Each structure stands twice: as C-alpha cells, then as structure tokens.
C-alpha cells in the first residue's frame with residue numbers, strides 16, 4: 001500500500017500550534033508524541049484543502065467556534081464495543097468477582113471516546129449482577145465524542161464487529177438484549193447509562209477527582225510522550241483505592257512509569273494491574 005502523502009507541519013509551526021492551543025484554549029498538547037500529532041494535523045489540513053499549517057493555526061486564532069470541531073478531528077476516537085475481547089473476558093473472570101462483596105463500585109473510564117467502552121462495561125456489570133451498585137464516570141477531552149456517547153446510537157456498519165466482540169465475551173447472551181436496529185442505526189438500550197455519567201476531563205491538565213475501585217484508561221497513553229505517560233499514570237494510580245484495579249490498552253506499557261512500582265500484575269498480557277495495599 002502507498003504511504004499517505006499529507007501536508008507537512010514544521011517544528012516551528014507545531015510550536016505555534018502548541019502556543020495557540022495553550023494560551024487561547026487552555027489545552028496542552030506539548031507532550032503528545034510529535035510524529036503522530038503532526039500526521040493528524042496534516043490529515044485535518046488535507047480534509048480542508050489546506051497546504052500551509054499556518055492557515056490552520058490562523059483559523060484557530062480567529063474562529064473560536066471552530067475549536068471543538070478541530071479538537072474532535074485531531075483526537076483519535078477509534079473505539080469498539082468490547083474492544084480486545086480477551087481483556088474483557090479476563091476482567092470478568094479475574095477481577096469482577098473481587099467486587100461482589102463491596103457495597104459500592106466506583107469506576108473511572110478515562111478517554112472513553114464515543115462511549116462503546118462504557119456500554120461494554122455496563123453490559124458486563126449487568127450480566128454479572130454488579131450494575132446496580134456501580135457508578136461509572138466516563139471522561140474524555142473531546143466534548144463532541146461525549147455528546148455522541150450519550151446518544152447510544154452507532155452506524156449500522158459497526159454491527160457485525162460489535163456483535164462478534166460481544167459474543168466472544170458473553171457467549172450465550174443474546175446481543176438483542178442490549179441493542180437493536182432503529183432507523184438505520186444500531187441503538188443500545190439507554191437504560192445502560194442509568195449509572196453512567198459522561199464528563200469532560202483532560203488527563204494532561206485536570207486533577208484526578210476521586211477514589212475508584214476500577215480505573216480504565218485504554219489506548220490513550222499511546223499518544224503521549226514517555227514523560228507524560230509517567231505523569232498521567234501517576235494520576236490514575238493515585239485515583240485507585242488500595243487493591244483497586246487499573247486497566248490500560250493492550251499495546252501500551254508502564255515501562256516509563258514510576259507509579260508502576262505501586263502496582264502488581266493481575267494479567268499482564270491483558271494489561272490489568274492491581275494497586276498494592
């Protein structure tokens with residue numbers, strides 16, 4: 001396959017981009033991995049027929065109403081229902097039983113994108129009898145993705161994949177218990193969101209906001225430099241009660257993170273860790 005040719009973004013332009021995002025919108029992108037950030041800016045430029053990154057930067061300076069749309073376009077929102085099914089099976093078998101005796105179950109899902117991850121968890125908790133005592137805070141930097149998440153409605157073309165992942169995690173449970181086709185969309189039962197709150201939260205800039213038995217932050221760290229990963233993982237681990245469980249993405253690693261010393265592996269292949277007591 002031919003490599004995509006995208007408009008170039010120079011280091012100086014990237015610096016100017018960082019300054020505008022920081023001073024005008026309070027968003028710090030300085031420690032996002034630069035190569036992938038440049039690629040994503042380039043792909044937004046191509047979509048808008050722009051050849052010079054300065055034009056894009058100028059647009060961000062003069063058109064604040066463009067910012068949310070732009071943020072939605074440069075953040076990678078790729079996600080799936082029960083993405084990486086073997087992790088969800090491990091969560092069901094190796095982690096959820098420890099929550100059965102607890103009076104409440106507080107969960108933070110950071111970088112939840114368009115909400116499929118929150119729905120996956122809500123379904124799994126429903127099937128294991130844990131849903132009623134659960135409170136799920138599902139956050140993302142991108143408000144547009146969170147608005148999408150609240151609709152519980154997805155393009156029908158996702159159905160085959162979502163159904164396949166669902167059955168890999170919950171064999172024998174009918175998919176139709178939770179989702180149906182409506183007006184050309186795949187629509188999930190809105191009742192699944194009874195105990196889910198979607199909130200904007202920036203992992204780089206905002207403080208952690210509570211203590212949780214389970215924190216999931218999957219496929220987000222991968223976009224950060226090692227030193228930012230270290231700081232963000234510290235926030236995630238600080239947010240866990242002793243014995244609480246952290247899940248990161250299967251392609252991610254805690255290699256650079258000081259806070260890894262405060263964790264032990266539950267299932268390292270699936271990137272599931274427990275905070276030491």
Ligand SMILES: C[S@@+](CC[C@H](N)C(=O)[O-])C[C@H]1O[C@@H](n2cnc3c(N)ncnc32)[C@H](O)[C@@H]1O
Pocket residue numbers: 075076077078079080083110111112113114117139140141142145201202203204205217218219220223249
């Ligand atoms: C690839 S998606 C991962 C979605 C889901 N966690 C999964 O694994 O399927 C990455 C998400 O991280 C979010 N994100 C990027 N930077 C962030 C930040 N600083 N704070 C919070 N979320 C962020 C993006 O908006 C995007 O929704």
